[in-house]
Amino acid sequence: MTLAAATVTASGTPGFLSPTGVEIAFLLVGLVTLGAALITVTTRQLVHAALWLVVALGGLAVEYLLLTAEFIAWVQVLIYVGSVVVLLLFGLMLTRAPIGRSPDADSGNRWAALTVAVAAAVALVWVVVDAFRTTWIDLGGPAAGTTEVTGASLFRHWVLPFEALSVLLLAALVGAIVLSRKAKADAGPAVPGKEGVR
Amino acid sequence: MHLAYPAVLSALLFCTGLYGVLARRNAILVLMSVELMLNAVNLNLVAFDVWLSRAARDTLHSGQALTLFTIAIAAAEIGIGLAIVLAVYRNRGTSDIDKLRDTAEGPETEGPGTPAAEKAEATA
Amino acid sequence: MTTTTLAVLVPLLPFLGAAAGLLLGRTTPGFVRPLAVLPPLASLVLAALVAARQGGDAAVDAHTELTPTGSVPIELALHIDGFAALVAVLVAFVAACVQIYSTGYLRDDPRYPSYAALVSLFTSAMLLVVYSGDLIVLLVGWEVMGICSYFLVGHYWETPEARAASLKAFLVTKLGDVPFLIGLFALATDAGSFRITRVLGAVASGGIDHPTVIALLLLAGVAGKSAQFPLHTWLPDAMAGPTPVSALIHAATMVAAGVYFTARLLPLFEASQAAMVVLAVMAAVTMAGSGLAALAQDDIKRVLAYSTIGQLGYMTGALAVGDRGAAVFHLLTHGAFKALLFLAAGVIIHAAGTNSLAAMSRMRGLRDRIPDAYWTMTVALLALAAIPPFSGFFSKESVLGAAEHVTSGHTGHAPAVAGWIVLVAGLLTAVLTAAYATRLWLLAFRGQGPEAPDHGRQPLTMTVVLWVLAIPSLALGGLAYRALPDWFDGRDLTPTPLTSVLGTGLALVGGLLTYGCWQRTTRLAAGTPLGAVAAHPEEDAGLVEAEAIATHEPAYGDIAYAPDPADPSRLLLGPLHRHAAAGFHLDAVYTALFVRPVQAGASLVRFLDREVVDTYVHGAAALPRLLGAAVRRAQTGNVQTYVSALLAGTVVLAVAVLLVATGV
Numbered sequence: 001m002t003l004a005a006a007t008v009t010a011s012g013t014p015g016f017l018s019p020t021g022v023e024i025a026f027l028l029v030g031l032v033t034l035g036a037a038l039i040t041v042t043t044r045q046l047v048h049a050a051l052w053l054v055v056a057l058g059g060l061a062v063e064y065l066l067l068t069a070e071f072i073a074w075v076q077v078l079i080y081v082g083s084v085v086v087l088l089l090f091g092l093m094l095t096r097a098p099i100g101r102s103p104d105a106d107s108g109n110r111w112a113a114l115t116v117a118v119a120a121a122v123a124l125v126w127v128v129v130d131a132f133r134t135t136w137i138d139l140g141g142p143a144a145g146t147t148e149v150t151g152a153s154l155f156r157h158w159v160l161p162f163e164a165l166s167v168l169l170l171a172a173l174v175g176a177i178v179l180s181r182k183a184k185a186d187a188g189p190a191v192p193g194k195e196g197v198r
Numbered sequence: 199m200h201l202a203y204p205a206v207l208s209a210l211l212f213c214t215g216l217y218g219v220l221a222r223r224n225a226i227l228v229l230m231s232v233e234l235m236l237n238a239v240n241l242n243l244v245a246f247d248v249w250l251s252r253a254a255r256d257t258l259h260s261g262q263a264l265t266l267f268t269i270a271i272a273a274a275e276i277g278i279g280l281a282i283v284l285a286v287y288r289n290r291g292t293s294d295i296d297k298l299r300d301t302a303e304g305p306e307t308e309g310p311g312t313p314a315a316e317k318a319e320a321t322a
Numbered sequence: 323m324t325t326t327t328l329a330v331l332v333p334l335l336p337f338l339g340a341a342a343g344l345l346l347g348r349t350t351p352g353f354v355r356p357l358a359v360l361p362p363l364a365s366l367v368l369a370a371l372v373a374a375r376q377g378g379d380a381a382v383d384a385h386t387e388l389t390p391t392g393s394v395p396i397e398l399a400l401h402i403d404g405f406a407a408l409v410a411v412l413v414a415f416v417a418a419c420v421q422i423y424s425t426g427y428l429r430d431d432p433r434y435p436s437y438a439a440l441v442s443l444f445t446s447a448m449l450l451v452v453y454s455g456d457l458i459v460l461l462v463g464w465e466v467m468g469i470c471s472y473f474l475v476g477h478y479w480e481t482p483e484a485r486a487a488s489l490k491a492f493l494v495t496k497l498g499d500v501p502f503l504i505g506l507f508a509l510a511t512d513a514g515s516f517r518i519t520r521v522l523g524a525v526a527s528g529g530i531d532h533p534t535v536i537a538l539l540l541l542a543g544v545a546g547k548s549a550q551f552p553l554h555t556w557l558p559d560a561m562a563g564p565t566p567v568s569a570l571i572h573a574a575t576m577v578a579a580g581v582y583f584t585a586r587l588l589p590l591f592e593a594s595q596a597a598m599v600v601l602a603v604m605a606a607v608t609m610a611g612s613g614l615a616a617l618a619q620d621d622i623k624r625v626l627a628y629s630t631i632g633q634l635g636y637m638t639g640a641l642a643v644g645d646r647g648a649a650v651f652h653l654l655t656h657g658a659f660k661a662l663l664f665l666a667a668g669v670i671i672h673a674a675g676t677n678s679l680a681a682m683s684r685m686r687g688l689r690d691r692i693p694d695a696y697w698t699m700t701v702a703l704l705a706l707a708a709i710p711p712f713s714g715f716f717s718k719e720s721v722l723g724a725a726e727h728v729t730s731g732h733t734g735h736a737p738a739v740a741g742w743i744v745l746v747a748g749l750l751t752a753v754l755t756a757a758y759a760t761r762l763w764l765l766a767f768r769g770q771g772p773e774a775p776d777h778g779r780q781p782l783t784m785t786v787v788l789w790v791l792a793i794p795s796l797a798l799g800g801l802a803y804r805a806l807p808d809w810f811d812g813r814d815l816t817p818t819p820l821t822s823v824l825g826t827g828l829a830l831v832g833g834l835l836t837y838g839c840w841q842r843t844t845r846l847a848a849g850t851p852l853g854a855v856a857a858h859p860e861e862d863a864g865l866v867e868a869e870a871i872a873t874h875e876p877a878y879g880d881i882a883y884a885p886d887p888a889d890p891s892r893l894l895l896g897p898l899h900r901h902a903a904a905g906f907h908l909d910a911v912y913t914a915l916f917v918r919p920v921q922a923g924a925s926l927v928r929f930l931d932r933e934v935v936d937t938y939v940h941g942a943a944a945l946p947r948l949l950g951a952a953v954r955r956a957q958t959g960n961v962q963t964y965v966s967a968l969l970a971g972t973v974v975l976a977v978a979v980l981l982v983a984t985g986v
Contacts, residue, residue: 016200016202020199022199023199023200023203026199026203026204027203030203030204030207033207033211034207034210034211034214037211037214037215037234038214040214040218040230040231040234041214041215041217041218041221041222041227041230041231041234046224046226046227049227049230050230053230053233053234056211056234056237057233057237060211060237060240060241063204063207063241064241064244066199067199067204067244067245067248068248069244069247069248069262069265071262072240072244072262072265072266072269075266075269076237076240076269079269079270079272079273080233080237080269080272083273084233084272084273084276087276087277087280088226088229088230088233088276088280090280091226091229091280091283091284092226094284094287095224095225095226095283095284095287095293097224097226097293104223105222105223105224105227106221106222106223107221107222107223107294107295107296107960107962108296108960109220109221109296109960109962109963109966110221112220112963112966112970113216113217113219113220113221113962113966114217114221115970116216116217116220116966116969116970116973117213117214117216117217117220118213119970119973120212120213120216120969120973121209121210121213123973123976123977123980124209124212124213125206125209125210127980128202128205128206128208128209129202129205129206132200132201132202132205133202135200135201135202135249136199136200136201137199137200137201137245137248137249137252137253138252138253139199139248139252141252144247144248144251144252144259144262145244145247145248145259145262149259150259150262150263150266153257153258153259153262153263154259154262154263154266157258157259157260157263158260158263161263161267162267165267165270165271168270168271168274169270169273169274172274172275172277172278173274173277175278175281176277176278176280176281179278179281179282179284179285180281180284180285216969219962219965220962220965220966220969221962295960295961295962296960296962298959298961299958299959299960300959301957301959301961302957302958302959302960
């Protein structure tokens with residue numbers, strides 16, 4: 001490891017114009033991910049947005065794999081693709097989102113949002129590129145994010161936050177239940193949710 | 199691998215999510231955009247963790263641990279968020295964010311001291 | 323009890339009576355009358371005791387310093403010399419008479435308790451002024467009298483006349499009180515003490531640096547309180563108050579305070595020749611002018627008011643020639659017969675149901691209805707006109723004699739010119755006084771026409787008081803002029819033959835002239851019927867009077883004047899009559915000089931406030947309002963807009979921080 005770090009610093013950084021195979025794969029998957037994300041935030045079909053989100057999140061899982069963080073990648077697939085998107089789809093259905101194209105998926109704030117987002121993107125990319133132009137990640141050697149390594153660090157150094165997180169999850173669980181129950185109790189006599197539908 | 203690749207991808211994904219949060223009308227789409235932003239951050243965390251574990255011989259793996267925590271918290275967030283959206287939908291009959299304008303100042307409310315004016319001050 | 327204790331009790335008793343009356347007036351009405359009458363009576367007894375013990379000897383002085391009060395100490399001090407002792411007796415006497423009279427006069431008045439308490443307070447304040455040996459303590463009494471006069475003159479506050487009169491009395495006397503206060507401070511600064519004895523000591527040793535300024539400042543206050551020209555205008559209007567109050571103010575308390583104060587500090591005034599001349603001119607103008615004005619008044623009480631001003635002019639005249647003995651002598655006799663005149667006038671007004679002489683001159687047999695008032699009023703008018711042997715004769719002759727003494731220029735304390743001014747004005751006023759006294763008597767008691775209305779007998783309390791007061795009016799002068807010099811400065815008060823003959827002769831001339839004119843004009847009376855009579859003649863005397871005053875102006879068009887061709891004063895005064903009736907338009911002059919400019923200034927200030935200042939205020943508010951409207955427009959309620967703005971700001975800030983950090 002010391003040798004590798006020494007060679008990196010000694011031989012300088014490889015140029016962007018001579019990418020390694022991992023970099024090419026990362027770039028291609030990154031393009032797909034970014035494209036899927038862009039479609040997610042721009043599509044007029046709500047359900048499609050959720051599906052494109054799956055593509056984007058899956059792409060990210062591949063990126064994690066490319067970065068040798070395999071445990072994170074599987075967790076990503078399990079939790080995000082497996083549960084979060086499903087939850088979102090359920091949410092869409094429960095709020096009776098239209099299946100087809102809805103012309104008003106974007107609010108009137110779009111142009112302001114675009115301006116802010118582009119400005120933020122320019123600023124961030126500029127800063128990031130300016131700062132890490134020459135930084136090189138040595139992906140050789142033992143993988144940095146195997147289940148063993150991650151589990152060891154998690155249960156050796158991060159046990160306490162991990163336990164705290166479990167309490168947080170419990171709280172979220174209780175909160176979600178309380179919110180839905182309250183909503184049910186309120187909605188029962190008031191609005192049964194029939195005439196409020198678009 | 200250049201660190202710039204994941205970092206730039208992360209920045210672009212984050213700004214895409216940002217756009218979604220600001221531009222989307224449906225609350226569930228906004229939640230999706232929030233997920234995008236969180237994932238952009240996760241990518242950043244993983245990339246820097248891998249870099250640091252090699253370059254600075256970091257054995258703590260704080261980046262990966264944080265990523266896991268973020269994922270867990272994101273799951274919790276999405277649960278609570280959806281519950282809220284559903285509650286709003288049941289009460290209001292809509293989940294469009296720009297129709298929830300209770301904090302707007304009505305035309306009849308003049309003068310200071312109204313909650314809307316205080317809200318305006320806070321925002322300004 | 324020592325003399326000091328007695329003297330302290332004299333002002334204290336009416337004060338306690340007033341406090342008790344105010345406290346108990348509503349809850350226990352049975353106590354009101356004893357509480358009103360007994361304290362002045364007790365004060366009278368005590369004051370007489372004090373006078374007897376003092377006996378014209380060396381002054382009784384006592385003082386105690388309650389608390390340190392800075393550079394010039396203020397002490398609770400008594401200073402009782404012959405003047406103080408006798409004036410206190412007069413004050414207590416008149417106050418007791420007035421209180422007894424009021425029990426009958428305001429028998430059914432719902433506000434009698436507060437009225438009686440205020441009269442007691444008034445009396446107490448005057449007694450404080452009389453006995454006080456410290457100028458600040460004197461000032462306290464002086465100002466309490468001012469506020470009491472305000473309340474008492476405004477007793478019938480339902481009528482606009484009474485309200486205006488009370489305000490006028492207050493404001494005009496205050497106008498004099500401000501320079502008075504400044505003068506007191508200047509005097510105390512020069513003399514280093516507020517004690518009268520020390521001040522007089524400083525005067526005697528020449529320790530006063532600016533005697534003229536101080537004397538003139540003090541004179542302003544004296545003119546306001548004692549109703550001397552040009553601050554006399556409040557006194558005739560103060561007739562809107564109940565008659566006993568008029569008697570109290572005119573005879574013993576308020577107006578006497580100024581004269582008494584000047585008499586006390588006469589050496590100070592004598593230190594300035596200019597002040598003495600100003601005093602003499604003031605007295606002369608007051609005397610002559612008020613005589614003419616009294617001759618033209620239609621309201622019986624206004625005649626008496628102007629006569630008070632004139633008699634006060636005599637007193638200030640006596641002071642101007644440096645004879646305070648004569649001044650206080652006239653103060654004493656005048657107090658007796660003027661109180662009698664007013665109280666009798668109250669009876670007349672009650673019986674006739676009007677206060678207008680023109681209306682009375684068209685009633686036959688008024689004197690048979692009220693024989694007590696008729697006889698006592700005759701005595702008092704003779705005293706007023708200074709016919710021997712009535713008391714007014716002796717006191718007035720002492721004034722004229724003093725003036726005549728000064729004209730020869732033998733005395734050092736008063737300039738001869740002051741003597742001449744006072745003498746000439748005094749003799750002229752003698753004619754006028756006799757003339758208006760005769761006119762009053764003839765018009766009130768020798769009327770022709772329908773029978774006067776019969777309202778039954780007057781209350782006993784009222785008529786008895788008249789007879790009690792008639793005794794000093796008749797005899798005080800003749801009995802006292804030999805004894806009084808022992809009490810006063812020791813100067814002889816015996817009438818000198820020359821001025822006696824001149825004065826009496828002129829008075830007779832005035833009286834006979836008026837009688838002649840009256841005989842010519844009285845035949846016209848039947849041709850022009852006139853009359854304003856109170857609506858409720860059977861009621862309480864006070865109510866009748868209030869109605870009479872209130873109906874005078876609607877009936878005759880003026881508060882002081884009646885278009886009566888049968889008035890002898892028309893023949894006497896000729897074209898001057900109109901102006902004299904209006905008080906020589908002094909009120910109009912004041913209106914033009916002071917009231918209008920003040921009102922114009924007030925409207926200017928109002929204009930400035932409304933149009934200019936408010937414009938700035940509104941203008942200042944307009945900009946924030948516009949900004950607020952603009953900012954409000956941004957509050958759409960759309961959370962996404964808010965977050966957009968927030969994030970845009972964050973980006974801008976982050977970029978700015980970056981630029982600064984990288985030093986671009």
